[in-house]
Amino acid sequence: MKAPNNGWWRGGVIYQIYPRSFQDSNGDGIGDLPGITQRLEHIAALGADGIWLSPFFKSPMKDFGYDVSDYCDVDPMFGTLDDFRALVARAHALGLKVMIDQVLSHTSDQHPWFLDSRASRDNPRADWYVWADAKDDGNPPNNWLSIFGGSAWQWDTRRCQYYLHNFLTSQPDLNFHNPQVQDALLATVKFWLDLGVDGYRLDTANFYFHDAELRSNPGKGAPDPSKPDPAVNPFNPYAWQQHLYDKSRPENLPFLQRLRALLDQYSDTTMVGEIGDDDGLARVAEYTRGGDKLHMAYCFDFLGQPHDAPFLHGVLQRFDTVVGDGWPCWALSNHDCERSATRWGGPNPDPRLIRLAAAFQVSLRGTVCLYQGEELGLPEAQLRFEDLQDPYGITLWPQYKGRDGCRTPMPWQADAPHAGFSTGARPWLPVADGHTALAVDRQAGRDGSTLGFFTQLLHWRRDQPALRHGRMQLLPRHPQVVAFERDDSVQRLLCVFNFSDQPATLALPAGWIGAGTLAGSGLSGARIEGDTLHFEPWGGLFLQAP
Template identity: 55%
Template sequence: MIVDNPNWWRGGVIYQIYPRSFFDSNNDGIGDLPGITSKLDYVASLGVDAIWLSPFFTSPMKDFGYDVSDYCDVDPIFGLLSDFDELINKAHSLGLRVIIDQVLNHTSDQHPWFEESRKSHDNVKQDWYVWADARPDGTAPNNWMSVFGGPAWHWDSRRCQYYLHNFLDSQPDLNFHNPAVVDALMGVLEFWLKRGVDGFRLDTANFFYHDIELKNNPPKEEILEGGIGVRPDNPYAFQLHLYDKSQPENIPFLQRIRTLMNRYPNTTTVGEVGCDFSLKTMAEYTQGNDKLHMCYSFDLLTHDASMGHVRNTMEQIENALGDGWPCWTIGNHDVNRVASRWSHNNPNREQAKTFMAMLLTLRGSVCLYQGEELGLAEAELEFSDLVDPYGITFWPEFKGRDGCRTPIPWSNTENGGFSEGKPWLPVDKTHLPQAVTVQQQDSHSVMRAYADFLALRKSHPEFIEGSIRFLYNDDQSLIYLREFESNNTLVAINTGPDKKTIPLDDYMENIDNLEALAIPESITSGQLVEKQLILGAYSIALITVH
């Protein structure tokens, strides 16, 4: 059962479920809410604190639910509102809280709000979206680019104006400068809070407001890999996004959301931040206890798996965070699976365990993406299998997001036990030996390591609430100290295949009172020998500092 705790999210572990690919209860090839409900016992057995559901709202599915046409209903492919209520009740009975996605920046072009808005210049919703006249030569109002490639403006022949779309042209951006829009969206949030949800994951949380003068973005001097869309083959990366997102008006809106959340005890918010100054924005959006509870960025969702990058990211946010709070993730539905991305496409299960141990011992809350606990690699799909419009646009240089969205293998059988029908995306046959039922029988599986380490984490308050201080890193190894009251633990992780011997007296002053903690048998353990840490390939050491 759910225990009353307003700060449960602080250091909480959230398991992301992508509904289409979790479990299909009616064998139509698409996962659904009853399917999720039927598998919640499994999720609870891992030891996580909450689930996050990607969108299940009514949608034409051009961006697979991130194009909402009714914020307050369930799309028929996923079930009914009553199915959602049953899911909430089952989750709560298992002690799992439920966070749901909210895609507030934009709607589907089939949303009734947009259908009304595009009719004329004088209807009641005429300025609910971002409309602008063409320049004298007929071109778009400014140089803003869409994350999904090409200009962020689409000509509408009915209004004879352009509308803004930061993503697909079928996802028009709402006009947050209109108070009526903000009021309507606050009503959406309250609708779900009244149904018992425990929080919201806010999609593209820094995109809500745009520069009202529509000033041009300047060019970016250096193209760096970052969030979704930020790649050298996408012109979106050519600009410094100063005016199309991360505007100062975002702050009062987030404060209004927090005021609403405060009326519903034990609820939380986690914002997705993707911008050129993501760590600064994360800090700004979570400081002061009056905006978002926590944020995550794409800084650990890149291909840079070096421990120097991890340390630099953590130290940057710690220096800027103040009383704010981060949430970290190394995988989600928008990026290649971490087992492939951080292994240079040569995944192995022991390395996957080291990534897990690092994520679960960094300072902050944690989001785990479904299938990470199985060590799943990125699925290899043919072009004919793709359904992701982003992947289809940028093929073959970029294969899109379908490879991380394929169905979860529950058993080593046809379709992985996901569905008796044809799955909406093919089940990768290389995933079948990593199925849930297979790993449940293996005491050294990745799944067993996740459950074991999550249990260990709960008994160490320093991992949940403590400070963090980095002592050492090279490209594949990282050592840091987590401290909380009298609980002080040194964490040492070797994510690579080479053995490491590290003399602790080079990095710590008081090393006479060290004691190795027992590591679960499912994880390769490093050793403390006198004053040296000996980290074998893909190993982890936890050392109590007295």
């Protein structure tokens, strides 16, 4: 029987927590679940509706928790199951939903399932992972590549076969063509639902199935450096293929329907899927339309370098064309990419751009995902090679520095050791230079602070039904300005943003003459003169129809 769902996630704000870097409660230099519980009031006061916790399951930590060795337990470095129960109880008491990161496409090579699978070709779990014989010349069965560089196939001497790993060699891919694998994974999802979680962020949600025939991907050549793609790392040959056979297979859809049917047995639950695909928006549409698969999904269109008005307009135009009744989740930063303040604003980002980007993000049709520290305006941390922990960055250094720069500890108290993150001698990553000046205690309650702006913006947004649930109509393309209308049955808004460091003007569209500025968001830098909008650099405004 389908349980009721109040749709809290639809148009809500989800705050992503990277547990290793949020708050260390025991002085070992690594953030943990009790530390998160201590800081939940910050998130509730900010105006978020829920939290997403990156993985905290048992793991050898070769990829910092995205290599799971036990889906149904907490890694001791993060705490215990009782610590998790306490976190959920405190979050719910504060009105926050709790979503956890479920890594279903692959496990650690230390997971008992893989230890059994690699032991022989005829044991009960022999077919739980993707195994293949070598070609006659000893090479892997096809040309599939790992996102972390090199072949996606690793030779195993126990079975004298290759196994598939779309990520690290220590992250073997599960074989979703085996119904037993699907059943076992769904049982782990149910385990956490029974503990009270309100939903899931699904890691690499389009990677579950592979082509059963193991056909090679067609090549497309090196990326054109003059046409940057936000979803592409130009230093990684993974981008040189059309990924037709190693991911985004049609068999994914029935499994997502099984997953949705399970969540639908629990009240007010949700799922957001991470989509890394050659056509991310199309995949978001496919995976979220119809109300029987993912509730929402996000791709990487806003997680790369381009951010000027024509680019943003183009993404929204394509979104309007392909998504239909699907539901997106919009993120500007996360634990896998350079922080948006630096990626969009350079080494010394203008605070006006940071605020404009936030106002733009919360105005879009969809759900908002805010990464920890964005509310402080944190720039990307610049780390020495000796401080790196990310295997991706260590492998591709120096052209690509990896993901550590967005994962450094959250600064809470400017004058405390390690900015209040840890009382230990050395945190797992150093607190970034320049972050202490942006610490929570330096910004809280201060007029004009970035934290104050985010808090005002998110609380204001809660009272704007057109932004949370309304339709969206994009205005014509402009070289500097992005503009669109949002409307529902009770409210009609015009949202306008000057994504340039130069002044701009825009003629008021038909039907908006005489409209008034909607106060309360904190956004500034624009004014109305007659039938023309005038913008300062990085200025924007919201108009409400009379």
